[in-house]
Amino acid sequence: MLENNHSRPASHQSYEILRDRILNGELPGGSKIVEEKIAADLGVSRTPIRESIRKLEHEGLIVNKRVVKPSEKDLRNMFQVRMLLEGYSAQCAASYLKEHDLQSLHQCVEIGRTGTVEEIMEANERFHEIIVRASNNPVMIDIIDRMSSIIFLFRKTVVFYNRPHLIDEHEQIYQAIKARNGEKADRLMKTHLQADLEFCLHLLGC
Amino acid sequence: MLENNHSRPASHQSYEILRDRILNGELPGGSKIVEEKIAADLGVSRTPIRESIRKLEHEGLIVNKRVVKPSEKDLRNMFQVRMLLEGYSAQCAASYLKEHDLQSLHQCVEIGRTGTVEEIMEANERFHEIIVRASNNPVMIDIIDRMSSIIFLFRKTVVFYNRPHLIDEHEQIYQAIKARNGEKADRLMKTHLQADLEFCLHLLGC
DNA sequence: AATTAAAAAAATGTATACAAATATTACATA
DNA sequence: TATGTAATATTTGTATACATTTTTTTAATT
Numbered sequence: 001m002l003e004n005n006h007s008r009p010a011s012h013q014s015y016e017i018l019r020d021r022i023l024n025g026e027l028p029g030g031s032k033i034v035e036e037k038i039a040a041d042l043g044v045s046r047t048p049i050r051e052s053i054r055k056l057e058h059e060g061l062i063v064n065k066r067v068v069k070p071s072e073k074d075l076r077n078m079f080q081v082r083m084l085l086e087g088y089s090a091q092c093a094a095s096y097l098k099e100h101d102l103q104s105l106h107q108c109v110e111i112g113r114t115g116t117v118e119e120i121m122e123a124n125e126r127f128h129e130i131i132v133r134a135s136n137n138p139v140m141i142d143i144i145d146r147m148s149s150i151i152f153l154f155r156k157t158v159v160f161y162n163r164p165h166l167i168d169e170h171e172q173i174y175q176a177i178k179a180r181n182g183e184k185a186d187r188l189m190k191t192h193l194q195a196d197l198e199f200c201l202h203l204l205g206c
Numbered sequence: 207m208l209e210n211n212h213s214r215p216a217s218h219q220s221y222e223i224l225r226d227r228i229l230n231g232e233l234p235g236g237s238k239i240v241e242e243k244i245a246a247d248l249g250v251s252r253t254p255i256r257e258s259i260r261k262l263e264h265e266g267l268i269v270n271k272r273v274v275k276p277s278e279k280d281l282r283n284m285f286q287v288r289m290l291l292e293g294y295s296a297q298c299a300a301s302y303l304k305e306h307d308l309q310s311l312h313q314c315v316e317i318g319r320t321g322t323v324e325e326i327m328e329a330n331e332r333f334h335e336i337i338v339r340a341s342n343n344p345v346m347i348d349i350i351d352r353m354s355s356i357i358f359l360f361r362k363t364v365v366f367y368n369r370p371h372l373i374d375e376h377e378q379i380y381q382a383i384k385a386r387n388g389e390k391a392d393r394l395m396k397t398h399l400q401a402d403l404e405f406c407l408h409l410l411g412c
Numbered sequence: 413a414a415t416t417a418a419a420a421a422a423a424t425g426t427a428t429a430c431a432a433a434t435a436t437t438a439c440a441t442a
Numbered sequence: 443t444a445t446g447t448a449a450t451a452t453t454t455g456t457a458t459a460c461a462t463t464t465t466t467t468t469a470a471t472t
Contacts, residue, residue, distance in 0.1 A: 009454095009455065009456090010455080010456070011455080011456090034422085034423070034424095035423075035424070036422085036423070036424090044456075044457085045456060045457045045458070046424090046456095046457085046458090047455080047456050047457065047458090048455075048456065048457095050257075050424090050425095051256075051260065051455095054257065054260055054261075055260075055264075058261075058264045065423090065424095074345070077343045077344060077345040077346065078345050080294075080341075080343055080345075080346065081291070081343070081345055081346055081349065084290045084291060084294055085287070085290060088286075088290055135286075137283045137286055137287070138283060139280070139283040139284050139286075139287055139353070140283065140286065140287055143287065143349055147345070215424095215425060215426090216425080216426070217425075217426085240452085240453070240454095241453075241454070242452090242453070242454090250426075250427085251426060251427045251428070252426095252427085252428090252454090253425080253426050253427065253428090254425075254426065254427095256454090256455095257425095271453090271454095
């Protein structure tokens, strides 16, 4: 049951709940999404639920009234876009990143070597987030954000299985950015994402 | 009044109507969008109207209950994304485009030199569309599509004022693709979009 | 047993009513 | 005149009812 209180609208609350349930696997890929069921479950009417479902559809997490189950092709396509946008972002980072953010990047690498699984996952996300924000381009950030909810379902796997070289690659990217070598940062980021993708697909037996 | 007939749902019909009205300037940037007004106008209830408004919000055509009025920065950001994605698409086109599509590209250039204003506008869109589709990446195509509704508001201006060299640039891109020179096609596409952007911004006095 | 048609059930689309939140107006006071 | 506040009106958010469409079940026929 949602809070009736002075919180966000029910449509937004239910959006967040559904999103979480999808991302943490509670609603696995392929699950049928039925408005009335969800509404009853969350204790609100169908009206706000519809809205949250539409939002999730737009985000790509729900397709055809079912929780998305991205195909190998889908992932390749999303990673191709990421390579272009994050590669460019890495270039921007090399040109513009301030000392403070550079230090944060370095910290992410450190945590990647010494942290717990949860810490590492968080640091990985942050590493990419810092770089993407360096693009200083909200349109780009938004596109990556939207894809990242789907990609999240995979990064989990990658870190859980502790992909070899992942942190080394981050370190190299960090070094290139620190050395203000944009062209190299771009190239390394693309290679990094390509490796990520292949590792995911391999693990998932694609 | 919408057709009650065996057509698409009212929410979808009203979406398309609203979208058209925004794109053709009938609902100019900054207009307040009020659910009840629109509903009365189109002769349906608020329920389907809400849905279409949400869709337009996702598409970026409505922001804060008002028709979007993109800032210079917004345009720069969108064009930056376009440069990356369409540049890559041009590369793909150079590698993979079939003879038939090559001929279509060439036709677009021809029409660009000889057609009426409407024909030229259409040919311009088609030129880019053929190249984007060469990426063979629905995720990428979708991103560009979503931005293109906003960008459309500008391409109109550019063609109306008949930007110098626009068709020459298309021709050069076409030649690079035909020559299977992906790197050059990429570079030319980026330059082309940059020029488009600057021309738009200049015209609009940004 | 497989295939199809009819019936039933379930789910979605839309209209309407009312509640909650926002914006607007009118008026009082400094 | 400017500013704050109460009253009003407008607009959005949500629940509910019903219509339409889609899916599933059942039964009949080959």
